[in-house]
Amino acid sequence: MHSADLPLFGRTALVTGVSRRRGIGFATATTLAALGANVFIHHFRPHDLDHPWGGDDLDAVRAGIRDALASGAVMGDAPADLRDPESIEPLLDAATDLSGRLDIVVCNQAMSGGDGTIFDMTADRLDAHWQANARASLLLTAGFARRRRQELGGDVTPTARPGDSIPSLGPFEKPTGHVVWMTSGQIHGAMRGEISYATSKAALAGITRATAAELLDVGIVLNTVNPGPVNTGYLDAETTDRDLSGVDEWISGTPFGRVGRPDDPARLIGWLCTDAGSWVVGQVLTTDGGFSL
Numbered sequence: 656m657h658s659a660d661l662p663l664f665g666r667t668a669l670v671t672g673v674s675r676r677r678g679i680g681f682a683t684a685t686t687l688a689a690l691g692a693n694v695f696i697h698h699f700r701p702h703d704l705d706h707p708w709g710g711d712d713l714d715a716v717r718a719g720i721r722d723a724l725a726s727g728a729v730m731g732d733a734p735a736d737l738r739d740p741e742s743i744e745p746l747l748d749a750a751t752d753l754s755g756r757l758d759i760v761v762c763n764q765a766m767s768g769g770d771g772t773i774f775d776m777t778a779d780r781l782d783a784h785w786q787a788n789a790r791a792s793l794l795l796t797a798g799f800a801r802r803r804r805q806e807l808g809g810d811v812t813p814t815a816r817p818g819d820s821i822p823s824l825g826p827f828e829k830p831t832g833h834v835v836w837m838t839s840g841q842i843h844g845a846m847r848g849e850i851s852y853a854t855s856k857a858a859l860a861g862i863t864r865a866t867a868a869e870l871l872d873v874g875i876v877l878n879t880v881n882p883g884p885v886n887t888g889y890l891d892a893e894t895t896d897r898d899l900s901g902v903d904e905w906i907s908g909t910p911f912g913r914v915g916r917p918d919d920p921a922r923l924i925g926w927l928c929t930d931a932g933s934w935v936v937g938q939v940l941t942t943d944g945g946f947s948l
Contacts, residue, residue, distance in 0.1 A: 658725040661691025662929040667757050669750035671737065671795070672764035674698035675711040676719055677888045679837070680763040682917035686925040688723035688730070692759065695750035696720065696732045699764070706768055707896050708888040729753060737764050737791035738783065747798045759928050760799050761835045762792035768896060770849045780851045788855035796834050796866065796877070803831055803873045823872040831874030833928045836863065838881045838939060843947040860939045867937030876936050878927050882920035883943025890914065910945040919944070 658664055668687045673680035673696035680696070688694045696716075703710040713732075720730050731753045735742040751757045766787035769780065804824065805811045813821040838860040840846060841853035860879055867877040889895055890902060906914055923942045926932040941947060 658691060658727050661725050662931065663687060664691030664725060664728070666759060667693040667695065667750065667754045668759035668761065668928065669695045669697065669747070669757060670761045670763055671697040674700050674703055674713065674716065675708070675887070676716055677708070677917065679882060679885060679887065679917045679920055681716060681719065682921035683761055683763060683924050684720050685723040686918070686921040687759065687928065688720055688725070688728065690925055690929065691725045691728060693728050693754045694720055694724070694730045695753045696730070697737070697746055697764065698732060698734055699736055700734065702766065738786040740794060743791070743794045743798055747795065747802070751802070757799065757802070759833045760795055761924060762795055763837055764788070764791060765837065767852060770851045772848055773850050776850060781854065784851040784855040785858070788852070789858040792836050792859055796870070799832065799834065800870055800873055800875055803875060807831070807873060809873070821872060825872065825874055827874035829930055830876045830933045832876070833933070834870065834875060834877040835924050835927060836877070836879040838879050840881060840883065840947070842881060842939065843941070863939050864937045871936070876933055878935055878937065879939045880920055880924060881939065881941040881943070883915050883941060883946050885915035885917055885920065887917060910948070914946070915943060
C-alpha cells in the first residue's frame with residue numbers, strides 16, 4: 656500500500672504515557688504509526704523507576720516507533736510530569752509543531768502504585784491519582800478543543816450556565832479530530848487496594864458522554880477505552896508489584912487462557928481514530944476478550 660493510502664497518513668497523533676516497550680502507550684503509538692500517522696510521544700520515566708519493572712531505554716522506545724512510521728511520516732517526543740498543569744500547553748504546542756497540526760490525542764498516561772484501601776486513604780493519595788490520570792486527560796482535551804475551536808473561527812472560551820449548550824460550529828463532513836481516554840476495570844467489578852486509581856479512572860468513564868457531546872460542537876470525537884487486564888510486566892514474576900499466588904490458575908480459566916497483550920487495546924484505539932471508526936462517539940468501550948463476562 657502506498658503511504659498516502661494509509662487511513663491516518665498526513666494526520667498527527669499525540670500519545671501520552673509512552674516510556675516502555677511493554678506498555679499500551681508504545682503499542683498504541685506504533686499502531687498509529689503503522690496506519691500512517693505522524694506520532695509525537697510523551698514520557699515520564701521517573702514514574703517507571705519507582706516500580707519493579709523499572710525504566711526502559713528511551714532510545715529503544717523511540718527507535719521502535721520510528722521503525723513503524725510510514726514513508727514520509729515523522730515522530731517526536733518530550734518528557735513531562737502531567738500532574739503539573741503548567742506542562743499541558745507546552746506538550747500540546749510541541750506535538751502540534753511536529754507537523755503544523757494536531758489531529759489525535761490519546762491520553763494513556765497513568766499513575767499506578769502508591770495506592771491502598773479505603774481504610775488507609777489519604778487526601779494526598781487521592782489528589783496524586785486524580786492529577787495524573789483524570790485532571791491531565793481533561794486538561795489535554797480542553798487545550799486540544801480550544802485550539803480546534805480557534806481554527807474554526809469560533810469563540811475560544813465560550814461560557815454557559817449548567818444545562819445550556821454553546822453554539823456548534825458544525826455540521827461537519829467528517830470529524831475534525833479524535834480523543835481517546837483510558838479507563839479501567841472499575842466499571843465491571845471491585846478493584847481492591849486500588850481505590851484512588853479506580854476513582855480517577857471512574858471519573859473519566861463517568862464524564863465521557865457529557866464531554867463527548869460538547870466536543871462535537873467542534874467536530875472532535877471522544878471515546879473511552881477499558882483495556883481489561885493487560886500484562887505490561889506486572890504479571891511477570893521478575894517485575895511484578897503484587898502477590899501472584901494463584902494467577903496462573905486464574906489466567907487458565909479466562910475465555911482464551913490469557914490476559915490481554917498491549918496490541919489488543921491498541922488495535923481498537925487505532926481503528927477508533929480512523930474515519931472508519933468515527934461513527935462511534937461518546938462510548939466507554941471494553942476490549943478484554945470476554946474477561947468481564
